[in-house]
Amino acid sequence: MSLIVTGLTVTIGGRTVVDDLSFTVADGERFGLIGESGSGKSLTILSLLGLAPEAAHVTGSAVLDGTELIGLSEEELATIRGNRVGMVFQDPQSALNPLHRIGRQIVEPLRLHGGRNERLSKAELRERAVEAVREVGLPDPESLVDAYPHQLSGGQRQRVGIAIALACRPGLLLADEPTTALDVTTQAEILALFERLVSSRGTSLVFVTHDLAVLSQIADDVAVLSAGHMVERGPVATLLEAPTHPVTRGLVAAARATIWSAS
Amino acid sequence: MSGVETVEEARTTGRRTRRAPWLAELLRRPAGVAAGAWILVLVVSAVVSSFWTPHDPFEADPASMWQTPSGAHLFGTDGIGRDIFSYVFAASRTTVLVAVSAGLLATVVGVGLSALGSLTARWVRESMAVVIDILIAFPTILIAMLLSSILGGSLFVVVTAVGIGYGVNISRVSRAEIRRVGRTDYVLAARASGVGPAGILGRHILPNVAPVFVVQLSLAMATSILAEAGLSYLGYGASASTASWGRLLNDLQVYIAIHPGSVVWPGLAITLTVLAFNLLGDAIREVSDPRLRTASNRADRRRNHS
Missing domain, CATH: 3.40.50.300 (P-loop containing nucleotide triphosphate hydrolases)
Incomplete structure (x- = not known):
């Protein structure tokens, strides 16, 4: 783009x-x-x-x-x-909502923008989150999507930030x-x-x-x-x-x- | 059965913990359990006392004045032979009514004012802030006495005074909190993901403001109970035909030197109830924030950092 x-x-x-x-x-x-x-x-x-x-x-x-x-x-x-357009922020400590699980935050853009071409079920969204977590090189993606931000290190959180920014495959x-x-x-x-x-x-x-x-x-x-x-x-x-x-x-x-x- | 649930089941002890993790967490806290249990007892006795009390709480019996606690009179009797247990039991209705309605009114006033104070045009916000500061300057008790001198003393006056007084307080505290959360990076990041104003407010700002709100609300309910007791004690609250812990305390304290045992009961009821509301508020605040739910997460954290 x-x-x-x-x-x-x-x-x-x-x-x-x-x-x-x-x-x-x-x-x-x-x-x-x-x-x-x-x-x-x-x-x-x-x-x-x-x-x-x-x-x-x-x-x-x-x-x-x-x-x-x-x-x-x-x-x-x-x-x-x-x-x-996706965006990644400076401080991974504060750029994730402390109350939401990682998986939910990653699929938020998908849920918002997915409506145009496809309606994703809960299971499909979870699958997409796991896939996104794997793609940014985080360990144990199946259980990591259920973790909260405070359970991750700074580098791990920034990887999550990148996964969120790229969730909808922006140009x-x-x-x-x-x-x-x-x-x-x-x-x-x-x-x-x-x-x-x-x-x-x-x-x-x-x-x-x-x-x-x-x-x-x-x-x-x-x-x-x-x-x-x-x-x-x-x-x-x-x-x-x-x-x-x-x-x-x-x-x-x-x-x-x-x-x-x-x- | 969807994939989400099967994986969840493998990970956690059961589906119930997944559905309401905060409730399970609350039941794991001694303070939360004790406070919740006491409030449950209070609600049950409020309901039961509407139909049945061991004795008529208002019936004077000159034959049995100032009796010590016994099988017939659990808490003993007072100077005109009323059964103190029945009276305390019946007065729980007043307490629950006051706490719930003052809590509801404080919520409506608090949420309404903070919405007006954070979402409207600048001149509305600024004048709201001035009005709120003026209202805070008046003590709740003073507002209640003012209202009751115009309208006559009643529970309605107590509820209105505490509801408005604490509603104003809630709005002041949560407005500052809404502003703070509104400026955080995760709200900016959510906007950058395409979340609209409603989603930002509902999914990101309000859940993060909720803990502060819950604490204020529990404080409002505790205060309303204290205020009702205090105002009834002073004669501004419950009418003579309504059972009230404050009124009973007032009746019995005259004889504190002669019959110190009897005045303990309404005092104990008030103290325990106020304590329970405060403890429950604290416990809910702790479990609503995953960062404070340390016990069950320690294992997770070890796993992720290894």
Whole structure:
């Protein structure tokens, strides 16, 4: 699924947080948005699905396979969220409802969006949940779907988060710093999982992070944000070798240690 | 038989635990069992006393004044020869009536106000908050005395005063809780999955707010019992023709120096009932949150972390 963003601007209380941002994600492309905290990268992807805070005013255009997303009503957006576009969040500790079993959370998007083509029975939904849990590499899927979030580790929860985002096989996956809250070994596993799932299904990916080392493993093209502006854009290898903007140079320097030790 | 149930059966001890895991969990807690049992006894005696009491609770018998507990008079008799057990037994009806109706009214007022306070336009919300803060400034007892000086003392006044007083309190506490839960990541994540406003409220926000609500509600019911006893004691509550623990306490406390044994019974009934409501509220809150249901989950956690 392709995404064309043109002139995306987000203002909160008169302050411009994202300024005239334009980028294109081709079908099956893995696109990285990188920047320091407060650079507007998370807000950018939240705005695409109309999930920015109420006080935020979003203008510009974001076209998903011919559908304009900016300015859609809540009802129209609800048919796209979780169905055509999936989203993975930063903190797996808080992104799962503590009162619902894992299986129920995974099939929630299916129950919401499945009505269009198929009506799934309870047993079928459970089967789909088990299958989804297996697909994201979690142990003992048959009993794990009955577990509660607090019984899982952070890495396991993030795998569940990915299973939820991909439950309806969306064409576009938005990932908001999905590895930031995890330790380095788990990070590598989760990145490998993203890589495997996204490339096997041809899903387009927008991956937001502040860590260029992470992006170098997952993204094709990268846009660097600073204070709401795009300061540099290009293939990740080019950016790593010849960064031109000071912000990019800073990110490369910060990432270097991690990259060298990994390779 | 669907696949869900067969797998469930293999995993848990039986289907009943799956259907109402919180109930099984509640029965595993001594405090929950004791509190539940006492409230059950109370409800049963309220029902039974409507048809039958050992003696007429209001019948004065000059021949048997201030008798000590015996087979004929379980709790003894008072200064005009009334059977204290029959009176305490009959007064449980008043207590149950007050607790249930005050609880219902507090729920209606509380849910109504917090819905208005979190779902409406900004100016409505803000003015609601001011009105609620003003209402909270008036003690429940004062509201009850105010109402009864206008309408005359009755149980209706007690129920209205406590129901509104605690309803306002519930709305204030749950409004803050609704706001907190509304800002959590899992609500955002649910919206990102395409859950609509009704689903967000019904499946994600309310279940997470419920524990706070249950505690407040049990507190409201306990307070209504205390308030009824207190107001009846002061003469603002139950009329003379209605049996009430507070009224009995008032009648008997005059003679506390001479007959200290008799005043114990209404006092004990009030204390145990208020305690039971508080304990039951706490126990329900604990079992309604899977993170607090530790006992049965310890094994699971070990398994998942190995």
